[in-house]
Amino acid sequence: MIHEVDDALRALLRAEALDRTSVSVVFDAPTRDWAAKVNAPTVNLYLYDIREDMRRRERGLYNEYDEQGIVVARRRPPRYFKLSYLLTAWTRRPEDEHRLLSELLACMLRYEALPKERIAGTLAELGVPVPLSIALPPPEDRSFADVWSALGGELKPSLDVVVSVPVTASPVYAAGPPAGEGMQVSLDGFAPPPRPAPGSPEEKPVYGRTDRERARRAMTRRSGRAPKGKT
Template sequence: MIHEVDEALRAVITERALPSGEVRVAFEAPNREWAAARNTPTVNAYLYDIREDVSRRERGAVPVYGENGRVVARRQPPRYFRLSYLVTAWTKRPEDEHRLLSAVLACLLRHETLPADALPPGGVLAELGLVVPVTAAVPPPESRSIADIWSALGGELKPSLDVVVIAPMPVSPEYEVGPAVTDSIAVTVGDIDGRLPDPPLRTSRFDK
């Protein structure tokens, strides 16, 4: 699931925010060694934190529907995880870096969720068919400091966007359900010696 979010972010940034094709998108840690080896304009989306969003946790099985609209299986609801990215721009001039960050921010603000066509086809996120919320530049929790992240990376503080994606992850296999009920039979109950009263005492229908 995490690598699918990476690919979706790459698609959104390269195709919608910076469609010129002149800017590379990287996910490596932006430490000094990486910065020294970089030789092209780059937007770096460093995944620095993964935490479950326990407020979204649900209980009980959820139905899985087939093409005919009937329930074909059941499974446990997915768990949601907050993927936090430190998004930075790297060029030779600060003005160009600010321009790239502005383009990325403007693009992400237009999308409250990752676009469905940006999700990798055939992947878990596309199969679940659930929305994947994304926020940009929202203040991080008090327990988390961007300056501490830069200190851990061994680099100098740099303008950045804190981008958070809340992605679902399946936690159990699907269990098939029995075939749908399509027919029924009627049973008429008579008196003790087998004779049918007039009218019959009771008529019941049983599905099969």
């Protein structure tokens, strides 16, 4: 995905900001040694940070369907990663660099996502927007001065370009077979067991007593006599 974003950014800048010029577009680290070797007008897009865009993370699973509209598999939704580029212009005169930066800024501000006609490969097959932002304030945990210090170069006017690219590489879970029309149960040849006769030893007691015993005890309570065998 990253190389496809590189190609899309290069195509966009060459077509709309650097048209009919000999300015090169490169993706090198702007170190002190590299800057000393630049001898022609150059626009540099240095990829200095890659991190997940947590605001765009989704939960759950996406269904995949066959030609009959039956779910055959499920996969996780794409996760977006922010690719942060340090966009700089390199010429012999600072005024020319500022002019180049103005053209680059005006070009990027026309779009909130990479133009579809500049996207190719896997990104084009996904058919989803690829958000693009430029010159936003840096996160609290990072400053551009720190980036230049890490590169060992001198602080230079730059534009921060951030592209949120979707990554679809995730496990695919096979779906189970579709449910049928229902369960059919056949009762052919089944007969319930015979019910025992009242008072027989096979009859189960109700709360520990048979119905006949309960009736006998009720009559005893009404007559005031104790049942036989009881004192």
